[in-house]
Amino acid sequence: MGNGIKDIQLAGEFDALKCCVIIPTYNNEKSLAQVIADVKRYTSNIIVVNDGSTDSTAKILSEVDGIEIVSYPANKGKGYAIRQGFKKALELDYHYAVTMDSDGQHYASDLATFIQAVKEDPNSLFIGSRFMEGKDQPKSSGFANKFSNFWFWVETGLKLPDTQSGYRLYPIRAMEKKKWFCNKYEFEIEVIVRAAWKGIKVACVPIDVYYPSQEERVTHFRPFKDFFRITVLNTILVTLAFLIHRPRMIFREFKGKSLKEIYITYVKNANETKGKIAGAIGFGVFMGIFPIWGYQLLIGFLLAHLFKLNKAIFFIAANISLPPMIPFILYLSYVTGSYLMGQGSWKVDADLDIASISANIKQYIIGAIGLSFIMGSAFYVCSYLIISLFKSLKKQNA
Template identity: 60%
Template sequence: MASIEMDMASKALFKEKQCCVIIPTYNNASFLDAVINDVLSYSDDVIVVNDGSTDSTLEILSKYNKVSIISYPVNKGKGHALKTGFREAWARGYRYAITIDSDGQHYAKDLNAFLKLIDDQPNSIIIGARNLNQKNMNSKSGFANKFSNFWFKVTTGLDMPDTQSGYRLYPLEPLHNMRFFSGRYEFEVEVLVRASWKGVGISAAPIDVYYPPREERVSHFRPFKDFARISILNTVLVLLALLWYHPRRLYREYSKKSLRDIYWEAKATATSLSNFEIAAAIAFGVFMGIFPIWGYQLLVGFIIAHLLSLNKTIFFIAANISLPPMIPFIIYLSYVLGGYMMGDGSWAVDVELSISGVKGNLVQYLIGAVGLSCIAGLIAGALSYMLLVLFKRK
């Protein structure tokens, strides 16, 4: 009796949240029946997308009259199946959809864990984070997930524990107006990254997972083709992140702040940092402020600072060593140091210190600028650390 009441409560919650469950499937007949029955005990709102299966999938699906079934004869990939399911769910008036794989790895009991997070995160994709260290975990899958997590952080700045999990809750409204260009496994990477760029929240919730013994596993992942497609997608997304997303985000974040605001923000956050963390952020800021990639110093620096977990506000202040009044001195010192590094040094400058003069001796300037950025960064970091220790950071 208690179990029946819990199932009824779960189904009512699905109705209340206007949420459905989407099950994309391709040649998973050995698990599909159990997965559908498991899901139906928690929700009556189920959409199965048969992605061109050639096994007994159609025969199995013919038994389920209350399940919405979309089927097409040619396999087009998991991404296409998910997008088809999203369109169908939106057309039926659902606001959310939970996707669950049909390979038997996920438990329907975790469906309610997603629903309970909707009120606190109404505009977020919630990823079901698996325990990737448990028994029978495929070592190749573990590597692929770490690979995916790393590039997800590069493109969005967010840390996620399991970006390859197919068990997710999606808000349908923000996805409805987006157009995605991938259609197979790589879609699940693209949708996370591009949704994040559109302001959709990305979060994770722990879930249980079953990894069957190797001889029972069914996988349609093509190691060479699919990994190549994912790598190409990550390359495109990284380029878009560097050229568009990160510059726009940084501009929005700092354009509304004055230097005074940034200073006080740095002062407030410094209280939670160690002397070494503050000195490291200052050292890296000075280094990037002088490094000869004018116009891109802050952009590249912010990305690297994020990846290295350096305080970005302190980095930003230190990087302003290259403010316009300092630029002539930086160019001069870089040029002179470049001469000494090339074995023909002199403090006298025989060429005109202008853009045309620097162009004529570009190699000498670039070598010197790299050297000066390293030296100045080390000095700034060491001096900052000593002063912090000496004055005990009151």
């Protein structure tokens, strides 16, 4: 549990950081009082959310001094309880909140780990990664955790060892404007995925965990209903990730950097085959010309990710559509359209700006699609030959 001096120091750090502990509870009368007592050794900033318990929870809470209590008559789910805890914490001007279960599986002594982590890396969301070795962990929990870890990686590109742990530290002030949708267990998936999409760092810290014997365990997880809800949520999140958020996160990574910085950071030191490099260049040129102005990078990043192409090289090549180049692209698109439509003329009776496209939309679209294929293929072939030549010369000089 730690000595008194350490407990006093940690309590002061909780206050300095404006951090509290939120304990959502539903029918955990056997362990609740001890969990609260353990947390009180480290901080008095405690919010207990009574999620419509039908046992003696209300009586137990009425006998505890110095804690905030949120209570409502009907059980609405763990996610709803945590959200109500967040709401109360923000009303009390807390900036951070640690959530821990009321079933006794989490050790209050690990609160020090979360406080140290957030001191070193503020505005991050930390998940307590459980030590599974030697623990009597339910087999269904192990499978569910691996399942959750996989989909979190698909949705965010981040690999974490334990995305299902309920022992977490949330930067609630940084998240206060977010609107949440889930009320049950799946909320704990929604919150970390959407936090990552918002640009909040999500990381794990090591914690210990206690699994009681099978006959002592109290769980409110409903294998079929809750797993179905989690599956539906993941389906929605994966769709949103590939259509919007993964491309936006990649774009955010490159935003504000010069082409030279991107080249040095992501291209020069990249271990790519000549085919992959040439493919990224050709595809970048293709998307830079393709007639979907305003969506070229968004869709291009998504496709580059699916095709496993170097996104930095793609981004550099896609800049063929920079403003100074637009008149040339429009002109060549019109000319290409003219030839593809059987007119075959280099003369263009239109102003070389985007506003004039509407008057010649058919010729422009046909020509731009044709030009994007021609130029993309040409850049691919030329890049491949040049890279091959340089690598050959490099071998001869080695």
